[in-house]
Amino acid sequence: MxxxxxxxxxxxxxxxxxxxxxxxxxxxxxxxxxxxxxxxxxxxxxxxxxxxxxxxxxxxxxxxxxxxxxxxxxxxxxxxxxxxxxxxxxxxxxxxxxxxxxxxxxxxxxxxxxxxxxxxxxxxxxxxxxxxxxxxxxxxxxxxxxxxxxxxxxxxxxxxxxxxxxxxxxxxxxxxxxxxxxxxxxxxxxxxxxxxxxxxRAQLPAAYFQSLRRALDNSHLYDGLAVSYVGEMSYPDLAAEIADLLLRLEGVRWVLSLGKYKDSLILAARSRSRRGGSGRLVRSIVAGRGTAGGHGVMAGGQVVLEGLDPEAVAAELTRLALAHLKIPEDTPGEPLLDDS
CATH class of the missing domain: 3.90.1640.10 (inorganic pyrophosphatase (n-terminal core))
Known part of the structure; x- marks a missing residue:
């Protein structure tokens, strides 16, 4: 038509x-x-x-x-x-x-x-x-x-x-x-x-840079997957902003960014693969817990926390992401930033 x-x-x-x-x-x-x-x-x-x-x-x-x-x-x-x-x-x-x-x-x-x-x-x-x-x-x-x-x-x-x-x-x-x-x-x-x-070139509030520092401090690398826990977010799009930024990191093929907004855990996934798969990743790890959508190279979702600890939920979703991407569960997460 x-x-x-x-x-x-x-x-x-x-x-x-x-x-x-x-x-x-x-x-x-x-x-x-x-x-x-x-x-x-x-x-x-x-x-x-x-x-x-x-x-x-x-x-x-x-x-x-x-x-x-x-x-x-x-x-x-x-x-x-x-x-x-x-x-x-x-x-x-x-x-x-x-x-x-x-x-x-x-x-x-x-x-x-x-x-x-x-x-x-x-x-x-x-x-x-x-x-x-x-x-x-x-x-x-x-x-x-x-x-x-x-x-x-x-x-x-x-x-x-x-x-x-x-x-x-x-x-x-x-x-x-x-x-x-x-x-x-x-x-x-x-x-x-x-x-x-x-x-x-819209100007950014100081709170953005504070959130960025927290997200980078809480970013870990797992054999081509970068995972960032942003923590409390002032707006839900921040998870996607962090995911877009981390996708530029050398050696990273996948990104999963997670952050708490109100009573939900917000997810953003990105992929460098031409075959995509971000939508499948998010739907797989969110299945039965919340909503998810997207397509090949970018996707998002959310899980209503209902009183659950957001960091614990983020850790479980990270474990499921590792399994989906066939990265061994015992792979140690290497901190992105050196504490020294």
């Missing part, structure tokens, strides 16, 4: 009527933020009324800078807002992913899903779904729709979509497809380069 046909089906499903509530995954990243805004402008351009909301927080400095630049187009989902909403669209997530505000009882009100992660059970029953795990960013799919609709792109939306592709594919170097490259180079002449540079 070509982009025009997909767009026509999308607009048919979201016909005139109640406003559409568009939701990304919780704690949205640039790809999720841009995709939500892009779908909202697509539907608004076709005469549909939309509300853009998110669950969790926008925590990472670059993500906060992006939202400020865009004029805060998404609002934090209010208590009871889901119950009052009509049709719901999900972007960069799926009803059963466990990383969005949709409960099992509310899943039947989801009318549309657009995502680049592997398909979850139940998504096939949604009225409209465009699930393309071979694509590196949901922003790429939204860009195709915008091109099919011949919608004029503002510099702000072009910048957001470009940055969504940039961050999810590491500048087309991680899990990118030909479609990602086509969207990336289509958007590039339209972006606000000064604004993008400001977003990418």
């Amino acid at each position: 070509d982009p025009r046909e997909r767009l026509d089906r999308l607009l048919t499903v979201f016909g005139q009527g109640d406003p559409v509530l568009i939701l990304p995954h919780n704690d949205p990243d640039p790809d999720a933020i841009a995709s939500t805004l892009g779908l909202g402008q697509l539907l608004a351009g076709a005469g549909r009324s939309c509300e853009l909301a998110y669950g969790g927080i926008v925590g990472r400095a670059e993500n906060r800078a992006l939202v400020r630049y865009l004029g805060h187009p998404l609002h934090k989902l209010a208590s009871g807002e889901l119950r009052r909403s009509g049709a719901i669209a999900l972007v960069d997530t799926q009803p059963a992913a466990g990383n969005n505000p949709i409960s099992e009882s509310e899943a039947d009100r989801v009318r549309g899903v657009i995502d680049h992660h592997p398909q979850y059970e139940g998504t096939e029953s949604v009225a409209f779904s465009d699930i393309r795990p071979g694509i590196g960013a949901t922003s790429t799919i939204i860009t195709e729709y915008i091109q099919a609709a011949d919608l004029e792109l503002s510099p702000a939306l072009a910048t957001a979509l470009f940055y969504g592709i940039e961050t999810d594919t590491m500048g087309l170097g991680r899990g990118a497809s030909a479609d990602d490259a086509a969207a990336y180079f289509y958007l590039h002449p339209l972006i606000d380069t000064e604004a993008l540079a400001d977003i990418q």
Whole structure:
């Protein structure tokens, strides 16, 4: 099905009527933020009324800078807002992913899903779904729709979509497809380069560096696997930031970063392998304990602690990661930093 046909089906499903509530995954990243805004402008351009909301927080400095630049187009989902909403669209997530505000009882009100992660059970029953795990960013799919609709792109939306592709594919170097490259180079002449540079160089609070020191102090190496326990985190994206940083360490092929946020243990996994496997790793170690998602080279998950000691849970998940990667359980963890 070509982009025009997909767009026509999308607009048919979201016909005139109640406003559409568009939701990304919780704690949205640039790809999720841009995709939500892009779908909202697509539907608004076709005469549909939309509300853009998110669950969790926008925590990472670059993500906060992006939202400020865009004029805060998404609002934090209010208590009871889901119950009052009509049709719901999900972007960069799926009803059963466990990383969005949709409960099992509310899943039947989801009318549309657009995502680049592997398909979850139940998504096939949604009225409209465009699930393309071979694509590196949901922003790429939204860009195709915008091109099919011949919608004029503002510099702000072009910048957001470009940055969504940039961050999810590491500048087309991680899990990118030909479609990602086509969207990336289509958007590039339209972006606000000064604004993008400001977003990418967003200033960091002192608390970030304190957390970074703690994460590095608590990082250990196990035969190509780097494991970091970040401890208490002020925002859940921090685990992913640490994982991205440690993946650059010489000799590291896998990273598992874990940290406590509120009553959950947050996980982020990264892989240097072209075959990926991060999603399989996280799903394997979290199985039956919480939620997990992702794809080849990057994945995440969370375990609700329910009073459990987060360090003990992190140690158990580390043991399971070693087993999954076939690293002997008695392999000593070498501290990353020398105490001397």
